[in-house]
Amino acid sequence: MRHIIRAIVPLLFPAVLAAQEIGPAEYAARRDTLAVHLGDGVLVAFGAVSPTEVSRQAQLPAFRWLTGVLEHDAALLLVLRGGRAAGTLFTQPRDPRRMLYDGFPPDSTALARATGFAVRSIGALPPMLDSLAAAGLAVYTLRDYAAEDYADTDTLTRGAVFMRAFAQGHPRATVRDAHPTVDSLRARKSPAEMALLRRAIDVTVAAQREAMRTVRPGLFEYQIEALFTSAFRRSGGDGPAFGSIVGSGPNSTQYHYETNARRMQPGDVVVMDVGAGWNGYAADVTRTVPVSGRFTADQRAVYQIVRDAQRAAERVAGPGASYQAWRDSARAAVARGVARLGLTEGVDATFDPPWADQCRQEPVRCTQSFLYMAHGLGHGIGLEVHDPPHPWKDQGMFAPGQVFTIEPGVYVSTRLLDMLPDTPKNRAMIAKVRPAVERYDNIGVRIEDDYAITDTGVEWLSRAPREPAEIESAMRRRGR
Ligand code: GLY
Ligand code: MN
């Protein structure tokens, strides 16, 4: 049945709308909800620009969330009135030669029929916005930067340039950023979005199992990367939703290692941090496995700390739980674990980190245990791999409909000690902990799972083998 639906839907909305399981009515409802939250006004949103040699992004997430439109170089104008949004979509004039490369886009009639928007050429946007602003409507914008990681660093995007020119022409108008409001709405996933996320996660979990059956000494990290890419595409997914991380031995201790070039050795662990995309929705699942198929006692000891931290955070997560309490629960488990292994001088011991300037704002960054997990505990997933909500940094609380990761890690490397500023406090710490750091050197463990907050608790979505015995058992089924 499912494949019949997948075959029919593209006929109804030929390559115009992005996520085929999300229909025009849901997009329209999202825009009306935004109108309720923003109040009366006018909103201008920008989509992704055409792919270049350096950027091949499909569509910007906020634009995609509001429209489902994948076409490049488009802009959206919404007139918000009385809790309803009326939209006009602006597209670039078609370049006939370009169409021979990029394909024939739908004409404006087809686009209007599939989306419910009035469709105009991009040149009509400035006069239309001018007249609405002249009528005194509040102006909101969704500038065309993509991920929150890059927010505000790019001031030369098309949307920024357009809005700067608009502001110069309308010195009395205040232009407000609608991203925070759209982000808060995007944080709660609809049932249709949940279905797409579940699919992305299921595909990823199946690939993790396949990788566990395949990993063995002598293979290169890129062969495992290729396994994931192939598995994601074979299943009908979009491919990797972000750069796959396959890091063995010393590379297991680098959080975002994507070179994937090393030959795996017996006695290594390998961190596999991957996620399939499914109709634009991203999974994000990490498993760390022993290359030889069995954890050594030392690897298991580190693994257990990470798993304990994840379990602690799972227990806290639920509707109404504060992000802070959730973060603290995992940090406390890591602090206890690394102290037990002699990697720190004690649960609360502090040091002089290379990032000492950040400790006033966040004292935990000056604790020795932070050195072994200097990254956030997890993030929302959705149209971006780092989607709203942002529980790793915000002060809010979990709410039903949120889908997010819990991804603690412990990464041991003598390089951690080498990078410390030469201070009396650090010298004393290094003298105490060096033997343990050398013992666990090159063991990096991250465990990352995907969860949904329900009305009553939290659902674990990414059910790949996770306990050490389950992983070893999955690896025993290896074909040789
Ligand atoms: N895969 C990137 C992350 O875990 O956040
Ligand atoms: Mn993640």
Ligand code: MN
């Ligand atoms: Mn990840």
